[in-house]
Amino acid sequence: SQQGEEDPQALSIQEGENATMNCSYKTSINNLQWYRQNSGRGLVHLILIRSNEREKHSGRLRVTLDTSKKSSSLLITASRAADTASYFCATDAMDTGRRALTFGSGTRLQVQP
């Protein structure tokens, strides 16, 4: 089963607006990562936040992590049409013993020009 679940599954906004995507996970983690996937392409890493961090910024991206609620959010500010993509959260779940990431099902973001 998926460790992370994104919400919403799909999001459509106008250029210039902010986009917020949420991720919930089930077990304790060392870190949580966000990835972006353009249609028909591989995933590209956006940002990594460790379990002892609460907030992290990278350009127009802001990620928060609440380990007590087992949730994270990705905020994209001042969105652009080029931000249209699917966004996935990924965790290295401590309970599986696997040294590999477990991905959620993703949020499809459409930014209308």
Place this chain on the structure above:
Amino acid sequence: NAGVTQTPKFQVLKTGQSMTLQCAQDMNHEYMSWYRQDPGMGLRLIHYSVGAGITDQGEVPNGYNVSRSTTEDFPLRLLSAAPSQTSVYFCASSYAGGDTEAFFGQGTRLTVV
């Protein structure tokens, strides 16, 4: 620096045929993994490797074999293709498993008829 290279990009197989999906990375990463992506399912881990000579099963390993004879290469073998294996396959590599960002190949779109 090519990153992670997957071949082929597209493949059509008949049920029962076997084939090998190739994955190579030139970043000297110890960790490599294979995922499959189905519509609405996100990425699911098939097999992964923490170094040459070491492989382990992921979430959905049945019907697939892997080996890791060198640091650079991590091929995925389909032993007897089934329609349920129709999917997009992604190979990823990273420096330290789930603790660092993963780099993904562009994917192999496999159709089993």
